[in-house]
Amino acid sequence: MKQDLIVILDLGSTENTVIARQIRSLGVYSEIHPHDITAEELKAFDNVKGIILNGGENRIVNGQAVEIRTELYELGFPMLSIDYPQAKCEEQFCGIPGDEVLKKFIFEECGAQANWNMKNFIEDQVELIRQQVGDKKVLLALSGGVDSSVVAAMLIKAIGKQLVCVHVNHGLMRKNESESVVKVFRDELHANLIYIDASDRFLGKLENVADPEEKRKIIGSEFIRVFEEEAGKLEGIDFLGQGTIYPDIIESGTKTAKMVKSHHNVGGLPDDLKFQLVEPLKQLFKDEVRACGVELGLPHDMVYRQPFPGPGLGVRCLGAITRDRLEAVRESDAILREEFAKAGLDKKVWQFFTVVPDFKSVGMKNNARVFEYMVIIRAINTVDAMTATVEKVDWEVLERITDRILSEVKNVNRVCYDMSPKPPATIEFE
Numbered sequence: 001m002k003q004d005l006i007v008i009l010d011l012g013s014t015e016n017t018v019i020a021r022q023i024r025s026l027g028v029y030s031e032i033h034p035h036d037i038t039a040e041e042l043k044a045f046d047n048v049k050g051i052i053l054n055g056g057e058n059r060i061v062n063g064q065a066v067e068i069r070t071e072l073y074e075l076g077f078p079m080l081s082i083d084y085p086q087a088k089c090e091e092q093f094c095g096i097p098g099d100e101v102l103k104k105f106i107f108e109e110c111g112a113q114a115n116w117n118m119k120n121f122i123e124d125q126v127e128l129i130r131q132q133v134g135d136k137k138v139l140l141a142l143s144g145g146v147d148s149s150v151v152a153a154m155l156i157k158a159i160g161k162q163l164v165c166v167h168v169n170h171g172l173m174r175k176n177e178s179e180s181v182v183k184v185f186r187d188e189l190h191a192n193l194i195y196i197d198a199s200d201r202f203l204g205k206l207e208n209v210a211d212p213e214e215k216r217k218i219i220g221s222e223f224i225r226v227f228e229e230e231a232g233k234l235e236g237i238d239f240l241g242q243g244t245i246y247p248d249i250i251e252s253g254t255k256t257a258k259m260v261k262s263h264h265n266v267g268g269l270p271d272d273l274k275f276q277l278v279e280p281l282k283q284l285f286k287d288e289v290r291a292c293g294v295e296l297g298l299p300h301d302m303v304y305r306q307p308f309p310g311p312g313l314g315v316r317c318l319g320a321i322t323r324d325r326l327e328a329v330r331e332s333d334a335i336l337r338e339e340f341a342k343a344g345l346d347k348k349v350w351q352f353f354t355v356v357p358d359f360k361s362v363g364m365k366n367n368a369r370v371f372e373y374m375v376i377i378r379a380i381n382t383v384d385a386m387t388a389t390v391e392k393v394d395w396e397v398l399e400r401i402t403d404r405i406l407s408e409v410k411n412v413n414r415v416c417y418d419m420s421p422k423p424p425a426t427i428e429f430e
């Protein structure tokens with residue numbers, strides 16, 4: 001391993017990830033582990049340089065007061081305790097430590113090297129993947145999203161044609177999205193890529209289904225079925241690549257937030273698939289995943305694309321999906337993206353898209369009454385997608401987009417701009 005490791009033990013603080021990120025930004029690799037980790041488990045990492053006991057206000061996990069195992073004190077690693085109960089403040093560190101405190105601990109007391117960077121990370125992962133996989137094959141569901149694309153690029157670098165990518169086009173992708181996956185991975189990176197156009201199959205299953213959660217379920221389970229069928233046709237696959245990232249791991253089990261929508265990602269596969277997992281990004285935060293993608297040579301647009309829901313345009317073609325409205329969502333989304341890029345808004349706005357509701361309104365075209373659909377434009381900014389504010393888009397930009405949608409998109413006679421923050425609205429409409 002090329003990187004030194006600072007271990008953060010979670011004693012109930014809500015600031016674990018803040019500190020992990022702070023340490024990584026100082027160039028030293030850091031991971032969060034549970035408070036009850038054993039000495040044996042810690043010793044198994046061969047690169048630990050120091051331990052941070054992160055208790056926050058009161059060292060409580062799931063309502064229980066916690067302490068680390070006393071055997072950990074005997075390992076001899078330098079330790080920094082971060083607790084801030086009022087009474088103890090004089091003798092121990094209080095609050096989130098500043099860079100100076102962390103630097104002194106990490107570099108002087110632990111003697112760690114600032115050797116955490118993407119180049120070393122990729123070299124380490126390539127070596128680990130080769131050790132894990134040997135001469136066997138790995139299967140990967142390549143959606144074209146950031147995480148699966150970066151995993152694919154990493155696996156191609158490590159094992160080349162031993163990776164088999166399957167891209168399922170569910171017919172709910174944005175304009176040219178599947179084409180670009182094929183172009184980048186098959187034509188440029190020479191991946192072993194199986195492309196399946198399952199549009200008709202998905203749209204058939206979704207016919208007359210109006211309930212959003214039902215639509216999500218159908219898309220998710222149909223995806224798994226198509227993927228399993230493809231996997232069944234292949235021989236000698238022992239591993240499954242997955243784009244699990246660090247927040248998926250540290251959030252699982254501790255999430256108490258009430259479910260508003262089931263965020264079923266296309267690519268969330270069932271446990272009973274008999275494969276071992278290869279998850280080379282599981283230690284990375286999202287911005288690090290993007291940096292990794294850039295270092296691996298993926299195109300900027302693929303790595304910095306805005307979030308796109310797994311069920312794709314399916315949840316933006318409101319109610320029961322029809323081909324004409326799906327086409328209107330896809331075409332208007334493409335126009336919006338083009339015009340936002342021209343106005344430089346694609347780098348500024350966190351997420352923007354169009355939606356087509358399942359009702360019509362009256363209008364006039366060529367002096368005749370028409371009864372057609374409307375396109376709603378949504379453009380929002382957020383930090384964590386839990387709350388969001390609406391982008392104040394320049395009036396002229398909105399007029400240009402409106403003109404283009406009204407003249408270029410079939411079956412549309414009206415364009416609206418959504419002014420609703422989250423809450424009470426959600427970012428998507430379904």
Ligand code: XMP
Nearest residue numbers: 262263264265307309310311385426427428
């Ligand atoms: P909401 O609509 O809940 O969206 O405010 C928050 C963020 O999550 C995205 N989103 C999804 N992502 N599968 C996904 O992978 C889904 O089913 C899904 N629904 C919403 C949404 O685009 C926004 O970024």
